Amino acid sequence: MKASSLSFVIAVLAGLVGMSWGIVMAVSHDHAAMPAHAHLNLLGWVSLFLFGIYYRLHPVLDRTMMARAQVGVWVAGTILLTVGVGMIHSGRPSGEPFAAIGSIIVLADMLLFGWLVLRQERAATAA
Numbered sequence: 770m771k772a773s774s775l776s777f778v779i780a781v782l783a784g785l786v787g788m789s790w791g792i793v794m795a796v797s798h799d800h801a802a803m804p805a806h807a808h809l810n811l812l813g814w815v816s817l818f819l820f821g822i823y824y825r826l827h828p829v830l831d832r833t834m835m836a837r838a839q840v841g842v843w844v845a846g847t848i849l850l851t852v853g854v855g856m857i858h859s860g861r862p863s864g865e866p867f868a869a870i871g872s873i874i875v876l877a878d879m880l881l882f883g884w885l886v887l888r889q890e891r892a893a894t895a896a
């Protein structure tokens with residue numbers, strides 16, 4: 770599967786889970802998990818969909834293993850960060866290592882994405 774397709778499909782799944790989570794919070798009047806809901810929606814739905822648009826705009830990059838790996842690592846980091854933040858805000862401090870590792874993973878992966886973008890834009894300027 771191309772990196773863009775992977776991003777779009779997983780982004781929609783994350784959006785569905787994040788929005789359902791929002792409805793559960795609203796109905797139960799328990800907003801404790803709000804930071805985890807916000808991270809899942811913004812890292813999972815919004816960011817992944819934006820990665821997908823960039824990859825779709827650059828078909829050569831879209832077919833690379835590196836782009837697929839970038840998406841896969843982002844998904845893993847988002848899951849870890851969301852679970853960790855959710856645990857912390859529901860009174861389980863043992864979630865801290867998950868949140869810490871997840872946050873480092875998404876930061877490192879954003880650096881990878883930045884490098885892919887820089888390489889792509891340099892090539893576009895030179896062409």
Ligand code: HEM
Pocket residue numbers: 787788789790791792794795800803806807810811814815
């Ligand atoms: C069915 C859709 C959604 C529902 C029912 C919902 C529900 C909620 C609820 C109940 C809160 C807690 C508000 C508070 O305690 O002040 C919240 C916060 C938040 N939600 Fe959602 N949400 C939905 C979709 C989304 C989406 C799609 C995004 C992002 C793309 C998003 C991002 C956020 C953010 C950033 C906050 C934190 C706001 C703040 O700090 O005041 N939500 N949401």
